[in-house]
Amino acid sequence: MTACTCMFSIQCGPVVVLLTVLQWAGRGLPSPVRPICDPRVLDRFIMEARDTETALRGCKAGCGVTGTFVVPLTNVDFVVWETKDTEQQALEVQSGMSLFGQALGAVRESVSRVAVQILIDNNKSNIHSLGQVLRSLHIQDLPLPPAPAVGDLVTRKVSSLSELLHVHTNFLRGKVRLLLTNAPACQQNST
Amino acid sequence: MTNNNLNKLLVFCVLFCAQKTSIVHGAQALETKVALLLHAEPENPKCFAEGMSDLTCFWEEDEERAGSADQYSFIYTYQNENSSECSVTALPAAGGKRLYFCRLSQTQLFVPLDIRVFRDDLLIHNRSLFIEVVFLLDPPANLTLTSTGMQGQLKASWLPPSLKYMGDSMMYEVSYAMAGSHIGKVEAVQASSELILRGLQSGTKYKVRIRVKLDGISYSGYWSAWTDPVLMETMPGDLDPLIVSLSLIISLVLTLLSLLVLMSHRRFLLKKIWPIIPTPESKFQGLFKVYGGDFQEWLGHSTGGLWLRPTYFYSEEFPAPLEVLSEVSLGPVLPSSALPPKASEALGEEEDEDKKLKRVDPALMEGWRETPQEHWLMDQLRAIHKHPAPWTQSSLLESHDAYVTLNAQNHSVEEPLDDILEETLPLQVLFASGRTSSESRSDLGSVQQSSGSGRLSSQSSFEYPNHTWPSKGPGYTYMAVADSGVSMDYSPMSSNKIDDIGKGVIYTNEYKNEIPAHRRPIGTPIHFAF
Numbered sequence: 001m002t003a004c005t006c007m008f009s010i011q012c013g014p015v016v017v018l019l020t021v022l023q024w025a026g027r028g029l030p031s032p033v034r035p036i037c038d039p040r041v042l043d044r045f046i047m048e049a050r051d052t053e054t055a056l057r058g059c060k061a062g063c064g065v066t067g068t069f070v071v072p073l074t075n076v077d078f079v080v081w082e083t084k085d086t087e088q089q090a091l092e093v094q095s096g097m098s099l100f101g102q103a104l105g106a107v108r109e110s111v112s113r114v115a116v117q118i119l120i121d122n123n124k125s126n127i128h129s130l131g132q133v134l135r136s137l138h139i140q141d142l143p144l145p146p147a148p149a150v151g152d153l154v155t156r157k158v159s160s161l162s163e164l165l166h167v168h169t170n171f172l173r174g175k176v177r178l179l180l181t182n183a184p185a186c187q188q189n190s191t
Numbered sequence: 192m193t194n195n196n197l198n199k200l201l202v203f204c205v206l207f208c209a210q211k212t213s214i215v216h217g218a219q220a221l222e223t224k225v226a227l228l229l230h231a232e233p234e235n236p237k238c239f240a241e242g243m244s245d246l247t248c249f250w251e252e253d254e255e256r257a258g259s260a261d262q263y264s265f266i267y268t269y270q271n272e273n274s275s276e277c278s279v280t281a282l283p284a285a286g287g288k289r290l291y292f293c294r295l296s297q298t299q300l301f302v303p304l305d306i307r308v309f310r311d312d313l314l315i316h317n318r319s320l321f322i323e324v325v326f327l328l329d330p331p332a333n334l335t336l337t338s339t340g341m342q343g344q345l346k347a348s349w350l351p352p353s354l355k356y357m358g359d360s361m362m363y364e365v366s367y368a369m370a371g372s373h374i375g376k377v378e379a380v381q382a383s384s385e386l387i388l389r390g391l392q393s394g395t396k397y398k399v400r401i402r403v404k405l406d407g408i409s410y411s412g413y414w415s416a417w418t419d420p421v422l423m424e425t426m427p428g429d430l431d432p433l434i435v436s437l438s439l440i441i442s443l444v445l446t447l448l449s450l451l452v453l454m455s456h457r458r459f460l461l462k463k464i465w466p467i468i469p470t471p472e473s474k475f476q477g478l479f480k481v482y483g484g485d486f487q488e489w490l491g492h493s494t495g496g497l498w499l500r501p502t503y504f505y506s507e508e509f510p511a512p513l514e515v516l517s518e519v520s521l522g523p524v525l526p527s528s529a530l531p532p533k534a535s536e537a538l539g540e541e542e543d544e545d546k547k548l549k550r551v552d553p554a555l556m557e558g559w560r561e562t563p564q565e566h567w568l569m570d571q572l573r574a575i576h577k578h579p580a581p582w583t584q585s586s587l588l589e590s591h592d593a594y595v596t597l598n599a600q601n602h603s604v605e606e607p608l609d610d611i612l613e614e615t616l617p618l619q620v621l622f623a624s625g626r627t628s629s630e631s632r633s634d635l636g637s638v639q640q641s642s643g644s645g646r647l648s649s650q651s652s653f654e655y656p657n658h659t660w661p662s663k664g665p666g667y668t669y670m671a672v673a674d675s676g677v678s679m680d681y682s683p684m685s686s687n688k689i690d691d692i693g694k695g696v697i698y699t700n701e702y703k704n705e706i707p708a709h710r711r712p713i714g715t716p717i718h719f720a721f
Contacts, residue, residue, distance in 0.1 A: 039359050043408045075269060075302035078243045078356075156271055173323070173409040174301030181356055 033136040037186030039177070041133060045126040046172045052119045053165040065110050065161040069103035072096030073154050074170040076178065086184060090139045092154060093179045094131075099155065100168050101127050107161060123168070130176065137183040223416045224327055225249065225290065231413050235316045236265075236293070236308055239327035239413065243354060246295040246322050248277075248306065250315075257281075257289040258310065265293040268305040298322050326405050326412030328352045331363065334401055336423035342393050345423060348385040349401055358382065362406045364414070370396040370422055381406060393428025 056063060072095065081089070101124065108120045158164050180186070228237040229251065238248040248265065260281040268274040277293040284290045298304075300323040308316035331349040339346050347365055351358055359382045367388050368375025380386045391397060398420040405412050453460065472479050475489060482489040 046408055073271070073302075075299040077297065077299050079297060170301045170321075177409050178356055181359070 035138070035183070035185040036133045036136045037180075037183070039181060042130070042172070042177055042180055045130060046169065046177070048126060049123055049165065049169045049172055052123055053162065053169050055119060056116065056165060057162050059116070059161065062161050063111055063113065063116050065107050067106070067110075068157045068159045069106065069164050070099055070155050071103060071158050071164060071167045072099050072171055072175075073156060074167055074174050076174045081175075081178060086139075086179075086182075089175070089179045090134070093176050094134065094139075095154065096171050096175065097127055097130060100171065103164055104168075107164070123165075130172075133180065137180065137185045139179075139183065220329060225284075227413060227416060228327065234318055236306060236318060238306070238318075238320060238322075239325050240298065240322050241327065241329065243356070244296065244298055246298045246304075246325075247292065248294075249290050249292045250308065251284065251288050251290055254283075254287045254289050260291060262311050263291055264309045266307045266309065267295070268307075269299050270303045270305075323409065324407075324411040326357075326410055328354070328361075328403050328405070328412065328415045330415045330418040331401050331403050332418075334399065334418050334421050336397075336399055336421050338423075338426060339387060340426075342426055342428060343389065343391040345388045345391060345397060345399070345425060346385060347388060347399050347401065347421075349418075351384050352403060357405060357410055360406045360408065360410050361403055363401055363403050365399060365401050366417070367391075367397050367399040370398050391425050393425055396422055396424040398422050 072092070084092075104120055104124050104127070108117060108124070111117055111120065158167060224239060224241075228239055228249075236248040236250040238246055240246050260279045263279040265277040265279050266274050267277060277295060280292045282290045282292065301321065303319055304322060306316070306318045306320070307314060329352055331351060333348075333350040335348050337346045337348070338344070345367075347367075349363075351361055354361075362379060362381040363383070363386075365378045365380065365386050365388070366375050367378075369392070378386060378388070388397075388399070399422075400417045400420045402415045402417050404414045470479075475486075478484065478486065478489045482492070
């Protein structure tokens, strides 16, 4: 740009302006995202969550984590699940992921051991990545559940880190996987 | 109406049969799964899920202690939910056992399930499990083997269990082995419905079977039962070009090696196949080529080659024994009356020579005693040596391999030598004096005495290749002897003789050519060889 300014001081001016405008405009435009339908992506998240659960199961005194955490319910009745449409399924999944994100955030602040912190950070990163995967399947981000009443139907409380991680693993294996496996965007690609 | 009734009856029968078949099949499948879980699952009750919304639990008890199904209660509780009860059924089992079943038709996955079994209000079993990790699926259906069109390959395809949401979580094990063999291989494949088996033998029948299991990430469970084996034969093998080329190279190498061996042993083989007809031509030089087989003419023109050719003496005729007798006898000199028979035979044509020899013999006799006659004898011998032709006519040499010459130096011995060696003409000269004993004529094996005159020495004909007998002085009398190597026996002389000999050479009976060194006259060559 400097060279251009020096050498072509007359012609570079409009070009620079044009490039700047285009760059600014490009940030706002959503780029088309290819649907992430490979089940191995979620499988990796599931395995890492299981590894974290296994690693912190023997943590003494709960790794110093105290308090209660609100977690979603993980039970899946296929008969009932199939009666729900994709949006309802997505709502359950996204609200549950949000609850886990909050709980893991609170855990991260209360632990002091570096090894535990690394594991918790990894799981939080995976939760964020899952959000990206859901977005790629054209499952729009939904606002957090506003009222606890809604959350009572689909939530419960846990009081230990190991139980929190255990529920987190079950949630990923169940509802999240069912949603991703049967997402309409992936069904269209397979057929 | 009748037709309608018949149709209905027919449909009913078909449905009944089908249902019965399915029931039977289902019963067999259940029996198989029960057997599998009894082996694989240690906890009680043993539970398995066959589909997306079912759970079957069972436990086993001995017939003796077993009660009725009413006595048992199966209580199950999902997490954060109220307990529920399942009705228990009983079925007889093999080995004096009884099985109690409970089956749930609506289940929740990804949530803990607590199970408690009571018998008459007594808790007998307690277990907590996740249903999504106890799947026990049916074996894959429609296992089919097809040819891929390539050598040593078969394609196995099957129908995955029809479980929604779980197709990408299934993994399979394909077991294949040659028909009739118990040793096989297993290949694993995941989330697929076909597999190409490679590395198979051509033109061989293989049996293939398969089983399925969930991969364990989201869903897990036990290995299903194996399918019934399916047989198929692979494509017949063509001639592998590599094998053909290697075979050609090996055969070429073997051919070359055999040719080399044959060439190296061709003479031996030729002799065996075409044995050479022996001809005497090598022994009779020029007999056939020059004289056309006329032996008499050949004899007349042949030179002393016989004597010069050692090969002549290596004929295959049996060697005749050689006996050389040399005695110093005190008795009167016997007249030389007879020659050795062979010598006489050989010299039958040489009567002149015989007479000459006989005339010489008395002289020889005297010569042994007196030196002047000895000189005369030497002269005679030299004269004979100068004309070796008659020697060749001696047939005595036919049977002998080597010459043995005895040089006898007679100075003081009174008795003449009585050597008994194989005659040549010189021998005849010497023996004409009659010193040869009758035994020695044909017996060539022993040399009884070699020294009547003191010193004896023997010389081998080999040392004189040209057959020029060197004159060694008046003290030596030469006798060319052909001997086949038979032992020569030198009999010990009498004590008187020994004394007379004094410093002469004494040959003992031991034919070792051992001459006491101190007794050997200096300068006397002693060579004795056969």
